[in-house]
Amino acid sequence: MPVEVILPKVDMDMTHGTVAVWHVAPGDAVTKGTPLFDIETDKAAMEVEAPASGRLHAVTARPGDKVAVGTVVALIYAEGEVVVELATVIAAAPASPDPRDKPAAVPLAALAPVQFAAPATQETNGLLRATPAARAAARQAGVMLADVDGTGPQGRIQREDVAAYADRQSAPAHMPDSPAVWSAQPGPLHVSHRKGSGVPLVLLHGFTADSQSWAPLEKALGSDRRLIRIDLPGHGRSPRRKLRSFADLARMMVEAFDEATKAYDEVHVLGHSLGGALALAVADIRARNVAGLSLIAPAGLGPEIDATALTGIIRATRAESLAPWLRCLTARPEGISDEYSRAAMKLRRDPALRTFQAEMAEVLFPDGVQAFDLRPALSRLQCQTTLIWGRSDHILPWRQALNVSGDFALHLLRDAGHVPQIECPDRVARIVLRGMVAASTG
Amino acid sequence: MSTRKSEMNAMIQDQGLRTLSYAEAIREAMAMAMEADPTVILMGEDIGVYGGAFQVTLDLVDRFGTDRVMDTPISELGGAGVAVGAALTGLKPIFEFQFSDFAMLAMEQIVNQAAKLRYMLGGEASVPVVFRMPSGSGTGAAAQHSQSIEAWFGHVPGLKVLQPSTPEDAKGMLLAALADPDPVMIFEHKLLYKMKGHVPEGSYLTPIGKALVRRTGTDITIVAGSIMLHRALEAAEKLTADGISAEVIDLRSIRPIDHETIRASVRKTGRLMVVYEGVKAFGVGAEISAMVAESDAFDFLDAPILRLGAADAPVPYNPDLERASVPQVDTILTAARRLARREV
Numbered sequence: 141m142p143v144e145v146i147l148p149k150v151d152m153d154m155t156h157g158t159v160a161v162w163h164v165a166p167g168d169a170v171t172k173g174t175p176l177f178d179i180e181t182d183k184a185a186m187e188v189e190a191p192a193s194g195r196l197h198a199v200t201a202r203p204g205d206k207v208a209v210g211t212v213v214a215l216i217y218a219e220g221e222v223v224v225e226l227a228t229v230i231a232a233a234p235a236s237p238d239p240r241d242k243p244a245a246v247p248l249a250a251l252a253p254v255q256f257a258a259p260a261t262q263e264t265n266g267l268l269r270a271t272p273a274a275r276a277a278a279r280q281a282g283v284m285l286a287d288v289d290g291t292g293p294q295g296r297i298q299r300e301d302v303a304a305y306a307d308r309q310s311a312p313a314h315m316p317d318s319p320a321v322w323s324a325q326p327g328p329l330h331v332s333h334r335k336g337s338g339v340p341l342v343l344l345h346g347f348t349a350d351s352q353s354w355a356p357l358e359k360a361l362g363s364d365r366r367l368i369r370i371d372l373p374g375h376g377r378s379p380r381r382k383l384r385s386f387a388d389l390a391r392m393m394v395e396a397f398d399e400a401t402k403a404y405d406e407v408h409v410l411g412h413s414l415g416g417a418l419a420l421a422v423a424d425i426r427a428r429n430v431a432g433l434s435l436i437a438p439a440g441l442g443p444e445i446d447a448t449a450l451t452g453i454i455r456a457t458r459a460e461s462l463a464p465w466l467r468c469l470t471a472r473p474e475g476i477s478d479e480y481s482r483a484a485m486k487l488r489r490d491p492a493l494r495t496f497q498a499e500m501a502e503v504l505f506p507d508g509v510q511a512f513d514l515r516p517a518l519s520r521l522q523c524q525t526t527l528i529w530g531r532s533d534h535i536l537p538w539r540q541a542l543n544v545s546g547d548f549a550l551h552l553l554r555d556a557g558h559v560p561q562i563e564c565p566d567r568v569a570r571i572v573l574r575g576m577v578a579a580s581t582g
Numbered sequence: 583m584s585t586r587k588s589e590m591n592a593m594i595q596d597q598g599l600r601t602l603s604y605a606e607a608i609r610e611a612m613a614m615a616m617e618a619d620p621t622v623i624l625m626g627e628d629i630g631v632y633g634g635a636f637q638v639t640l641d642l643v644d645r646f647g648t649d650r651v652m653d654t655p656i657s658e659l660g661g662a663g664v665a666v667g668a669a670l671t672g673l674k675p676i677f678e679f680q681f682s683d684f685a686m687l688a689m690e691q692i693v694n695q696a697a698k699l700r701y702m703l704g705g706e707a708s709v710p711v712v713f714r715m716p717s718g719s720g721t722g723a724a725a726q727h728s729q730s731i732e733a734w735f736g737h738v739p740g741l742k743v744l745q746p747s748t749p750e751d752a753k754g755m756l757l758a759a760l761a762d763p764d765p766v767m768i769f770e771h772k773l774l775y776k777m778k779g780h781v782p783e784g785s786y787l788t789p790i791g792k793a794l795v796r797r798t799g800t801d802i803t804i805v806a807g808s809i810m811l812h813r814a815l816e817a818a819e820k821l822t823a824d825g826i827s828a829e830v831i832d833l834r835s836i837r838p839i840d841h842e843t844i845r846a847s848v849r850k851t852g853r854l855m856v857v858y859e860g861v862k863a864f865g866v867g868a869e870i871s872a873m874v875a876e877s878d879a880f881d882f883l884d885a886p887i888l889r890l891g892a893a894d895a896p897v898p899y900n901p902d903l904e905r906a907s908v909p910q911v912d913t914i915l916t917a918a919r920r921l922a923r924r925e926v
Contacts, residue, residue, distance in 0.1 A: 272882070291924075
C-alpha cells in the first residue's frame, strides 16, 4: 500500500496552501524525512518532508496549485511495489463518500482507511534518530531536534546538522517565519521582531505553546503593527534553562524583555495563560515601560488549573494521545483536526523538550495547583489593562478574574475556550487594539 | 606497517638511538632484573638450552645457570603452580607459556590462586609472579596456537594484563611487572618479536594502566593494542590521503584500563573505533565501548561505536583464511573511512 503525501495543516486557521516547488521529480527515489516539497500559506513558507522512503508517483499538485488542507498530492510507493494510478487507490477506498471527486481534490477523510494504515511508519512512533552529540549540541543551543534535518544514515541527526541548523537560525531570516517579515534577535531567550509602526506589541505565549501559535492573531491584527515575540525557556526556539520557581522564570523574562524592548520608550504587552502571568510580572517590575496590558486567560489569579489536561499534553508522545487533550483547550473540540494534532506533535517530538516542560510544570504547578499568585500585582497595576477570557475555558476558570480587585476591563467571550486568540482571533484582535488605543489616549 | 616502520627506523638512526628487537628488549629486561635482584627467576618449557619456543630467553641459561633459568616439565598446571608457590614464598618468578593458548591448562593457578590469594589472605601475602604470554595469529600455527585471549584475564580481579606494542614498552612493561607486588600477565605478540625499535638503556618502568596517544588526530579515535596498533597507525597514515585525521591510542594495558585517555579523545573526535585481535564478541572492544557509553563522553559521540575484532570462529590454518579472520590494515582502513564519512 503506498503512503500518501498530504498537504498538511500547519496553522490552526489554514484551509489551503500553495505548492511552491517539488524537490523530487515523479518516479525518483525519496528518503523519509528529506524535503519533498515547499508549501506557501497566507503567512509562511514551509518545507514538507517525505513521510516514507520509496519512489514518488501520482503527483497531482503542480507548483503554483492552491490545494485544500488534507488533499493527497502524491503517493510514495515502496521499492518494488506495483504502482497504481491515484484514482484507482481512491476508488478502492471503501469510505469514499463521493466517487465524483477528482483525485486532486479528495479530502483526506475520504482516504481514511488508507490513512490510518500508515501512521506508524510516518514518525517512527514519535522517536527521533539523533546521536548523543547532536542531542547535547541541541540542548546547548536551545534547538529543537524535531526542527533539524538529519543528513546521517537513515536520516540520523548529527552534531553538524544541529550546528548547520543553528547557523541558519542565527542568520536574520529563518523558516517558517516569512524571512522578509521576521528577524531573530540573539539573547537569553529567542526573540523575533516584525517591523511595523506604532507602539510595539510584545507577545508572550502560554505553557507548551510557542511564538508560532500567535499566527492567527497576527493575521487578525493586521500586517503594519510592530510586533515582538518572545519564546519562553524550553519552548519554541528558546534554550532550556533550569527553573526553581516562577520568580526565576519572571526574572528570565524581564531580562529578555529588557533586551528585546531597549529601542522603545514604551510597549504594549499581550500575554496568554502562563504568558499572561509573565506579562503581569513584567508590567509590575517594569511599570514605566509598559503602556498597556492585554491578558488572555492569565495564570496566577487563583489556585485552580486543569492539571490533568496539562499533564496529558506534556506526556503525549503521539498525535493520537495528544489530540484529546488539545481538544480540551477549545470550546468546541472539532476545532482541533487530526492534522493539526499531528503538526503539533511534530513540534513536540523531542523527548528532552517534553521532559523539560514536565519539570517546569512540576515547579510552576506542583500537585496540580498554581503555586504563584499575581493577584497583588494585578491590583497594583496603573496601566490600562484588559482581561480576555473564554467562558468555556476548561483549563483556567474565568471566575478567577472576579477574585481580584483592580481597574481592569474584563471581556468574557462566549463560545471560546482557553485559546480565544486561536478560536476567534478577529474578536480578540479588536479587543486588544481597542485596549492599545485606550492606553495611548489615557 | 612497512612504511611507518622504515620511517621510524630512519628517524632512530638519524638520532643515533640504540635499536633492539622486541624479543631482545624482553631479554634485556629479564637479564637486568636478574642481575639486580637475586630473587628473580625464569621458569617455562624449553626456555633453557633450547632458548624458548620463540628464542626470547635464548642464552640466559648460560649467563644465570639452571638454578635461575629452569626448564619445567610439559605440565602448564604444574609449572605455573610452582611459580605461584615460589612467588608466595619470596621469589619473583617469570613464567613463560610457550603459547598463551596453553594457559588454559593452568587456569586454576592463574585465576583461582595467583589472582585471589592476596585478597583471601587479607593482604598478608601477595603473588608477585609474571606470566609471559606469546599470543596472536599470523604464524600459521592454527586454532590451538594462535588465539588472543587477553580479554579473558581482563575479567579477573587481582590480575594485571598488559600488551606491549613496541620494543621500548616490552622492556618497560616487564620491569614494571616485576616491580609490581601482584600477578601480571604480559601478552607478547609473536609477530612483533622481530620488530626493531628504539629501546632506552638502563632501567625504566612503563606505567601500568596508562594508554598512550601514538598519533594525534581530530576526526576519529582508533583504540588498538599490540600488533593492531601498527595496523591502525598504517591505516591512519593512509587516511590522511582522504583528508581524514585519525587519532590512534595504544591501549597498552587491558587491566587496569585507562578510561580517561580514551574518553578525552572521544570528547574531541566524537567517533570511536576499537581494534583488537581477540574474538569480537565479549572482548576488549565491548568493555571500552560500554565504558565510553556509560561516561560523560557519551554526549560527545556523534556516530555509533565500531568494534573490529576477530571472526566468530577458531583461527583457521589456511593462511588466507587466517589473514581474513582478524583485522588487517585494509579492514581498518575501510571501517575508519566509513566511520569518518558518516556512513555508519
